[in-house]
Amino acid sequence: MNVLVINAGSSSLKYQLINVETHTLMAKGICERVGSAQAFHKHGLDENEVVIDAKMANHDDAMALVLDSLVSGDDAAISSLSEIDAVGHRIVQGGKYFDRSVLIDDDVIAKIDELAELAPLHNGAALMGIHACQKHMPGVPMVAVFDTSFFQTLPPKAYMYPLPYELYEKYAIRKYGAHGTSHRYISERAAAVLDEPLEDLKLITLHLGNGCSASAIDHGVAVDTSMGLTPLDGLMMGTRCGAIDPAIVPFVMEHENLTAAEMNDLMNKQSGLLGISGVSNDLRSVRSASEEGNERAMLAYDMFSNSVKKYIGQYIAVMGGVDAIVLTAGVGENCEKMRRMIFSGLQPLGIVLDEEKNRHRGFERIISTDDSAVQIIIIPTNEEYMIARDTYEIVHDQEVGISAQ
Ligand code: ADP
Numbered sequence: 001m002n003v004l005v006i007n008a009g010s011s012s013l014k015y016q017l018i019n020v021e022t023h024t025l026m027a028k029g030i031c032e033r034v035g036s037a038q039a040f041h042k043h044g045l046d047e048n049e050v051v052i053d054a055k056m057a058n059h060d061d062a063m064a065l066v067l068d069s070l071v072s073g074d075d076a077a078i079s080s081l082s083e084i085d086a087v088g089h090r091i092v093q094g095g096k097y098f099d100r101s102v103l104i105d106d107d108v109i110a111k112i113d114e115l116a117e118l119a120p121l122h123n124g125a126a127l128m129g130i131h132a133c134q135k136h137m138p139g140v141p142m143v144a145v146f147d148t149s150f151f152q153t154l155p156p157k158a159y160m161y162p163l164p165y166e167l168y169e170k171y172a173i174r175k176y177g178a179h180g181t182s183h184r185y186i187s188e189r190a191a192a193v194l195d196e197p198l199e200d201l202k203l204i205t206l207h208l209g210n211g212c213s214a215s216a217i218d219h220g221v222a223v224d225t226s227m228g229l230t231p232l233d234g235l236m237m238g239t240r241c242g243a244i245d246p247a248i249v250p251f252v253m254e255h256e257n258l259t260a261a262e263m264n265d266l267m268n269k270q271s272g273l274l275g276i277s278g279v280s281n282d283l284r285s286v287r288s289a290s291e292e293g294n295e296r297a298m299l300a301y302d303m304f305s306n307s308v309k310k311y312i313g314q315y316i317a318v319m320g321g322v323d324a325i326v327l328t329a330g331v332g333e334n335c336e337k338m339r340r341m342i343f344s345g346l347q348p349l350g351i352v353l354d355e356e357k358n359r360h361r362g363f364e365r366i367i368s369t370d371d372s373a374v375q376i377i378i379i380p381t382n383e384e385y386m387i388a389r390d391t392y393e394i395v396h397d398q399e400v401g402i403s404a405q
Contacts, residue, residue, distance in 0.1 A: 001390040001396070002026065002083055005069075007090040008129030010121040011035060016384045017077050017084070020392040023385075027070055027077035031062040043069045058126065063132035087133050087142040088391030090181070092122035092381070094146030095172060101149065101390040103398060110143065118176070118229065141398065143391040150180030151215075151222050152388060158224045158318075161397060175233075177225035179213045182328060185386045186379040187217045189271040190326040193364050193377055202319045204312055207381065208338075209329030210238035210281065214308070216315035224318050224388045226311055232268055236307040238281035241271035276300035283331050283338065305341035312342075315351065324375040325351065333380050339367070343376065350374050 001021060007014040016028040029043035031054070039056040042049050043066075051384040052069075056062045068075050070084075077086065089104070095115040102108055109130060116123040126144075133142060151159075159175040160168065167173045183205045191198035198220040205215045212235040215225040226234025226242075236242045244267075253263050277300035279289045289297035306337075316322050331338055336358050343353040350373030357367040368376040 001085045001392050002078065003391045004087045004133075005384045005387045005391075006087060006129045006133065007384075007387075008059060008125040008291065010125045013059055013066065013129060015066050016388075018384065018388040020388050029066065029069065031056055031065060034059060034062045041065055041069070044075075058137065059128035060132045062212050063129070063136055065376060067136055076151070081137060084140060086391050086395040087137065087140055088387040089126055089130055089133075089142060089144050090147070090387055091126045091144045093119035093176065094144075094148045094152075095176065096152070097397060098144070098146045098149050099152035101143055101145040101387075101394060103394055104144050108144055118172070118210045141395045143387075143394045145181060145387040145390050147178045148176040150184045151175070151177030151225050153221045154223060154225065161228075168345065172291065173229055175225070177213070177215070177222075178227040178231040179207045179211065180222075180225075181211070181220065181383045181386045182207045182381040183215045183217070183225070185383065186326045186328045186381055187220070188216075189379045190324055190377050193366065193379070194324060194375060201323045202321055203324050203326055204315045204319075204322050205328070206308060206311075206332055207325045207329045207333035208235075208308065208327060211240070212237045212242070212308075212329075212331075214311040214315065216318050218319045224315060235311060236304050237272045238283075239269045239272045239274045241267045242307060247263045260405060273300045273304060274305060279325045283335060287335070301338075301341070305338055308342045312346070312351075313349075322351075322374055324377055326377045326379055328379050328381040329357070333378055339376075 003018050003020055004017060005016045011034050013031040017026040019026055025045065028045060029041065031039065031041045033039045034056045035058055041052045041054045044050050054065055056065065056402035058401055067081055071080060090110055093115045095118060097111045104284050109127065112123050112127055130142065154175065161173060163173065186205050187203050188198060190203060191201055193259055200219065203217040205217060207213045211231055213225060213227045214235060216223050228234065232240050234242050248273060249263060252258065272281060273283060277286045277289060277297040279285055279294065279297050286297045286300050290301050312325065327333065327339065340353065341356055343351055352369045353376055354367055354369040364379050366377050368374065
């Protein structure tokens with residue numbers, strides 16, 4: 001089954017065409033700056049990627065370009081759109097409605113729309129992607145895969161905020177989490193690497209990219225996660241502040257004369273590594289600057305590792321122990337120096353990084369010492385594969401159900 005995976009952002013549309021049975025990535029690309037005069041489209045499998053300046057007034061135009069690029073040219077991935085069997089959409093916010101991936105119908109679309117209040121940029125963009133697919137590929141089954149559904153298992157003591165209860169009743173203000181597809185994937189893969197059932201393990205999963213999140217996964221069930229009502233909470237990130245004293249918000253708004261939208265922008269786009277270092281949101285640039293003696297860059301580096309360390313401690317306490325700590329995404333997979341800083345001093349907790357293994361490059365791998373009580377594992381994340389797999393399973397089950405009737 002060929003599944004087209006769509007990840008629509010407010011001004012972008014990422015896609016991959018995956019054959020789920022053979023695990024083959026057939027095509028991939030991204031349309032960026034959709035809706036602006038500088039829109040462009042990158043298409044191809046890494047080394048032979050083609051960049052095309054293209055006019056895209058909206059996601060509908062972008063979708064038309066994507067579908068055209070899949071079937072045209074000498075190296076076309078497929079000869080006709082009829083070879084796309086199903087579409088899987090990444091949806092950021094599934095609220096309380098979705099604890100798993102679902103087949104998209106009118107009711108699902110209405111709920112995604114209703115939830116857009118909690119994730120205006122993301123759910124709105126996903127809906128544009130869904131409508132564009134409906135238009136260009138009528139009748140092809142579509143599945144919604146939610147970033148939040150993995151965290152619907154959190155107990156109320158973890159997802160409630162200690163605010164007046166009426167705010168929860170009125171606005172559904174609670175923790176929903178994000179990056180759930182990534183945490184689900186790396187927890188499954190970590191169990192495979194350890195050759196133990198996921199149901200027997202206590203895991204802490206760390207997605208450390210531009211956006212960062214940590215999760216506690218107790219015997220296969222997510223029991224806590226660092227992102228909250230929105231992806232702003234929790235760990236320090238590239239441009240997001242993560243958890244701060246909430247009283248800072250009205251203080252800065254009053255003293256800097258900022259609107260709510262401006263304050264939101266400051267915390268989401270001008271904070272984190274960028275805000276502290278003044279250099280960049282990109283950890284590589286912050287590292288270079290810190291190695292050249294830039295003190296603010298050094299501070300940003302220290303704060304980032306300390307922020308991750310604190311979540312490790314919290315989640316050990318939440319689960320009453322941990323068997324493995326799993327790292328993924330740009331920083332988690334690639335930055336040996338950050339990993340060294342995160343795990344330094346954790347030996348008394350039975351967490352011992354192997355300096356040599358930490359330096360190795362590679363795919364899925366264990367980087368703790370042989371006698372470390374807690375394993376440290378690197379798993380490159382693959383959210384697109386999870387979306388394709390969920391789509392395959394749901395569409396396949398539906399087809400089996402129909403043919404049995
Ligand atoms: P996104 O959340 O945008 O998907 P990524 O998972 O690509 O982000 O992670 C981006 C982050 O990973 C950046 O801060 C980047 O500097 C960092 N990164 C990528 N490669 C390396 C590396 N080799 N060393 C240190 N940091 C790296």
